[in-house]
Amino acid sequence: MSGPLLxxxxxxVRFGGLVAVNKVSFDVQRGEVFTIIGPNGAGKTTVFNLISxxxxxxxxxxxxxxxxxxxxxxxxxxxxxxxxxxxxIELFEFASVLQNLLIGTHTHRRTSLWQxxxxxxxxxxxxxxxxRKAEEVIDFxxxxxxxxMMVAGLPYGVRKVVELARALCAEPKLLxxxxxxxxxxxxxxxxxxxxxxxxxxxxxxxxxxxxxxxSLVSKVSDRVLAMNQGEVLALGTPEEVQSHAGVxxxxxxxxxxxxxxxxxxA
Amino acid sequence: xxxxxxxxxxxxIRIVKHDGQAFWYGLLGLSLLAAPWLLSxxxxxxxxxxxxxATVGLGLMLLAGFTGQFSIGHAAFLGVGAYTQAVLxxxxxxxxxxxxxxxxxxxxxxxxxxxPALRVKGIYLGIATLAFGFIVEEGLARxxxxxxxNAGLHVKSPAMFGWTLDSNTxxxxxxxxxxxxxxxxxxxxxRSPTGRAFVAIRDSEISAQSMGIxxxxxxTMSFALSAGLAGLGGAxxxxxxxxxxxxxxxxxxxxxxxxxxxxxxxxxVHGVFLGAIFLITMPQLIAMGKDYLPDSVGQSPGLQAVVYxxxxxxxxxxxxxxxxxxxxxxxxxxxxxxxxxAGMFKRQKAFQKSDxxx
Numbered sequence: 001m002s003g004p005l006l007x008x009x010x011x012x013v014r015f016g017g018l019v020a021v022n023k024v025s026f027d028v029q030r031g032e033v034f035t036i037i038g039p040n041g042a043g044k045t046t047v048f049n050l051i052s053x054x055x056x057x058x059x060x061x062x063x064x065x066x067x068x069x070x071x072x073x074x075x076x077x078x079x080x081x082x083x084x085x086x087x088x089i090e091l092f093e094f095a096s097v098l099q100n101l102l103i104g105t106h107t108h109r110r111t112s113l114w115q116x117x118x119x120x121x122x123x124x125x126x127x128x129x130x131x132r133k134a135e136e137v138i139d140f141x142x143x144x145x146x147x148x149m150m151v152a153g154l155p156y157g158v159r160k161v162v163e164l165a166r167a168l169c170a171e172p173k174l175l176x177x178x179x180x181x182x183x184x185x186x187x188x189x190x191x192x193x194x195x196x197x198x199x200x201x202x203x204x205x206x207x208x209x210x211x212x213x214x215s216l217v218s219k220v221s222d223r224v225l226a227m228n229q230g231e232v233l234a235l236g237t238p239e240e241v242q243s244h245a246g247v248x249x250x251x252x253x254x255x256x257x258x259x260x261x262x263x264x265x266a
Numbered sequence: 267x268x269x270x271x272x273x274x275x276x277x278x279i280r281i282v283k284h285d286g287q288a289f290w291y292g293l294l295g296l297s298l299l300a301a302p303w304l305l306s307x308x309x310x311x312x313x314x315x316x317x318x319x320a321t322v323g324l325g326l327m328l329l330a331g332f333t334g335q336f337s338i339g340h341a342a343f344l345g346v347g348a349y350t351q352a353v354l355x356x357x358x359x360x361x362x363x364x365x366x367x368x369x370x371x372x373x374x375x376x377x378x379x380x381x382p383a384l385r386v387k388g389i390y391l392g393i394a395t396l397a398f399g400f401i402v403e404e405g406l407a408r409x410x411x412x413x414x415x416n417a418g419l420h421v422k423s424p425a426m427f428g429w430t431l432d433s434n435t436x437x438x439x440x441x442x443x444x445x446x447x448x449x450x451x452x453x454x455x456x457r458s459p460t461g462r463a464f465v466a467i468r469d470s471e472i473s474a475q476s477m478g479i480x481x482x483x484x485x486t487m488s489f490a491l492s493a494g495l496a497g498l499g500g501a502x503x504x505x506x507x508x509x510x511x512x513x514x515x516x517x518x519x520x521x522x523x524x525x526x527x528x529x530x531x532x533x534x535v536h537g538v539f540l541g542a543i544f545l546i547t548m549p550q551l552i553a554m555g556k557d558y559l560p561d562s563v564g565q566s567p568g569l570q571a572v573v574y575x576x577x578x579x580x581x582x583x584x585x586x587x588x589x590x591x592x593x594x595x596x597x598x599x600x601x602x603x604x605x606x607x608a609g610m611f612k613r614q615k616a617f618q619k620s621d622x623x624x
Contacts (some may be wrong), residue, residue, distance in 0.1 A: 052476050078478030090473035094533065098278075102459075103466045107478035109459040113487060116458035117451045123458050128275040130459075170477065212292050 003066060005030045005174055005206050006051070010060035013046055020046045022230040023060065028174070033200050033207040035217050037241070038227035039250055044210040045087060047227075049207075052084050053077050064174070072214050080106040081173035085163045087182065087210075093152045097143060097162050100151060101134040104169030137168045140203075141195060142176045164195065168203070175199065177209035181216050189216055196220045214242065226250070281453050284568035298442060302435040310434055311506075312550075316542045317441040318502045323538040324448050325495030330524070331532040332461065333488040334468030335383070336393045339399025340523045343493040345406055345515030347372045347500025349413055352421040352510055361431070365444070365501050372497020373490040375402075380489030384482050399520050406512040418511040420459050421504045441502050448495055452535060455491075464488055525574060529581050531588025540589040548574070 004027035012025045023205050028034045038046045049055045051062060053074040055097065062069040064080060066106040072080065082106075092100050108130070111123045138144055146154060151162060167175055179197065181189040193216050199205050200220075211217050217224060219240040226233040226241050228250040234241045241247055270277070270284055282288045290528025302310055322344055330336050347368040354364035379398050383391055405411050413419055423432045424440065431437050455461040463484045466474035475481055504510055522545060552573055556564040561568065585592050599606040 054472065054476075074475050075478055075480045078476060084476050086473065090470045092469035092473070094469055095462075095465050099462060099465070103462050103474070103477055103479075106459055106463060106466075111459060113460055117454055118461040119454040119458060123454075124276075124279065127279050127458065131275045131278060166477070 004028055005065060006069075006208070007063045008047070008060065009063075011047065011050060011057055011062065012059040013043075013050065013055055014058045017188055019230050021050070022118055024230070024232055025060075026225050026232070026235060027224075028206060028208050030206055031200065031204060032222040033196060033220050035221040035224045035238075036208070036210045036227060037212070037217060037224055037247075038233070041229070042227040042250075043148075043230040044227060045178060046230075048084065048208075048210060051077075051176060052082065066163075078170055078172075080201070081171075082176065083167035083169050083170040083172035083174075084176035085160075085178055085180065087178040089156075089159050089163055091159055091163055091166070094150065095145045096148050097154070097165075098131075098138075098148060099136060099240075100162060100166050101137060101169045102130050102232075103168035104137075105130040105133055107170050133171070134169055137165045140168070141165050156183050157185070160184060160188070160192075161195075164192075168199070168205075172205060174208060176207045177207060177211075177229045178190070179210055179212065181211060181213045189213060192216065193219045218242070257260070268411045279457060281450075281457070282589070289541070298347075302438055306432065310438055311501055312546055314434070314438050314441050314506055316539075317426065317438075317445045317544045318499050318506060319523075319526060319542040320499075320539050321441075321448050321502065322444055322499030322523060323530065323542050324452050324498070324535070325492040326523055327527050327530075327532070328452060328455070328464070328495070329488050329492035329536065329537045330527055331537070332456065332468060333464040333485065335485060336388075336392050337492070337520075338517075338524060339379075339397070339402070339520055340492075340496055341393035341515040341517070341519035342399045342402035343372045343376060343496035344500035344503065344519065344523075345512070346375050346493075347400055347497025348504035348510055348515070349406060349419070349500075350497070351501035351504045352419050353412060355422050355424060355505075356420075358425075358428035361440075362426065364424075365498060368501035369494045369498040372500065373494035375497075376489045376491075376493025377486055379493075380486045383489065386487050396517070396520075399517060403516050404513050406515065412510070413510075416512060420509060421508050424505050437505065444498060444502060448498065449535065456535070460484070478597075480493070522574075525578050528578065529588055531590030533548040534588070534590045536593075537588050537590040540593070544589065548577075556613055 007026070009025045011021055011024045012019070024043070024047065026034075036047060038044050046055065050057050053069070053072060053076075057070060064082065067080075069077070069080075090154075092103060095103075109126065111120075111126050115123045117142065138147060141164065143158075143161060143165055146158055146162070151159060152164065160183065164177070164180065167177075178186070180192050184192060196207060196209070197220055200207055206228040209221075221238050223236065224241040225235045226237050226244065226247045228246075233246045233250060234244040236244075272278055272361075277283075297304070301313060305313065322340070326337065326340050327344070329340075332378055350368040350371045351364050354367055355361060359367075379395065386394055393526065401414030407416050409415070423430050425431070425436070431440055455464075463474065463479045466477065466479055467481060467484055467488075471481060507514070526541035526545045527538065528541075529544050530539070549570060552570050556569070558564075581588060587594070
């Protein structure tokens with residue numbers, strides 16, 4: 001199928017009087033890494049929550065593989081091939097890493113409640129299949145030593161990777177990463193950059209991410225969308241967006257602001 | 267410490283993880299089979315109560331311990347099961363059919379209460395189920411034509427095609443079969459996608475949803491299964507008590523059930539059984555201790571409630587993992603001696619808290 005994998009047009013969300021996202025349009029092409037950047041409160045995560053159907057858009061629509069995504073209930077999004085991670089890590093704390101990954105495969109479940117209660121041959125085969133998938137992902141992200149540990153006892157950096165692994169277990173076509181490098185040290189951020197590139201090249205998964213770390217963004221992104229206060233500022237390659245006057249102004253303030261500050265200080 | 271070297275996926279999936287487990291559970295099974303000939307009549311009756319409460323506890327554990335939905339009205343499901351069983355057995359139905367009906371009807375009631383409960387969380391769910399408990403208790407008292415109201419209802423012994431289970435031994439085996447099958451069902455569920463979905467809902471609803479778990483469907487499923495097991499337990503309870511009255515299914519019973527799973531250890535199947543043993547032996551221990559206390563304390567009517575309350579508070583404060591958690595610590599201490607550290611089971615603080623209750 002041709003055309004963009006995901007396309008948002010005139011996406012708008014209001015929470016009471018606050019317009020969190022205002023007429024945002026963008027297309028995500030198959031196989032690319034598409035990054036949304038912007039200062040705090042720009043509406044990046046809101047866009048994510050719109051795509052994973054946690055929020056209902058006030059206006060506009062999202063099309064995924066040509067179909068209307070807004071018509072889908074939240075739990076159906078995963079089955080369409082969209083998996084996500086969360087900014088504040090939402091893992092299943094009191095389960096082992098392996099169990100977390102197995103829950104990631106939930107959307108591929110084919111057995112019924114009764115088959116599960118009786119643990120029939122079909123359930124057993126499905127379990128083995130799910131474990132094989134989980135092991136592939138464990139291998140891919142080098143999580144072997146954490147396999148049987150409880151998530152509640154793991155360090156932050158590892159949790160971040162486990163969450164990425166869980167999303168990969170869903171075998172998505174589109175992976176949404178909400179600030180994959182937040183809270184990671186330099187080395188872990190480098191690893192994350194490698195993995196995102198591997199996910200794109202080796203697994204052929206399209207990545208849509210929200211990120212603050214500009215070195216990571218320019219290393220892995222094909223295209224960047226800059227947002228501020230719910231609106232699109234710029235869209236283009238990382239270099240184009242970084243040198244865009246509006247983007248610089250949004251992050252650092254305008255030169256006018258600066259001179260007025262100087263005047264008032266003097 | 268035991269390290270298990272896994273070489274195929276089946277090893278990870280099977281219920282019995284290693285030979286040690288097979289040996290100890292085999293031994294437990296054998297002693298349970300031999301129990302009627304080893305134990306006195308009185309002890310056997312207590313064991314039957316443990317099995318009955320364990321059946322109910324398995325249901326509540328699935329709901330509270332594994333799905334994270336607390337019910338403070340679970341005695342209502344026990345009541346529905348008990349009265350269904352009583353009415354059907356008294357009408358001459360064979361007991362396996364009556365048992366199935368008692369479980370199914372409770373499960374249906376569970377769905378009915380589960381659907382509105384989907385909209386509320388935490389303490390509000392507790393209040394909703396509490397109110398439901400009162401409604402059922404009142405209903406049982408008022409629907410005199412069927413339940414006999416406050417005058418009570420006598421229950422015949424379970425019978426099937428001319429065969430009556432009137433001896434204690436026969437009834438004990440009936441309870442044992444029900445408990446073993448329920449436990450296997452729960453263990454199977456917990457190692458399959460359905461059980462994992464429950465755990466996912468308990469730990470993070472938002473993330474469960476984005477993994478493709480239909481929250482409403484799985485919560486309703488958990489309510490139904492939980493109520494169904496409570497109904498099965500209730501049916502056995504009806505035969506054991508032989509006389510039903512609405513106040514047996516009041517809030518005190520509900521709190522006892524909750525006490526059982528919390529003291530046993532939320533989130534563990536072992537905890538259900540330890541909790542049931544605790545719930546049944548505690549009154550005996552209190553009765554024994556009474557004689558050594560001054561009369562003003564020992565003979566006062568509220569003693570049991572006070573002891574239960576203190577025990578519950580103590581467990582919540584000092585051993586949130588319950589009796590099973592305590593056992594795990596003791597076992598690890600012995601296995602690792604002398605390398606056990608005090609903080610080994612301490613959970614790290616969650617780094618970020620979002621909108622969840624724990």
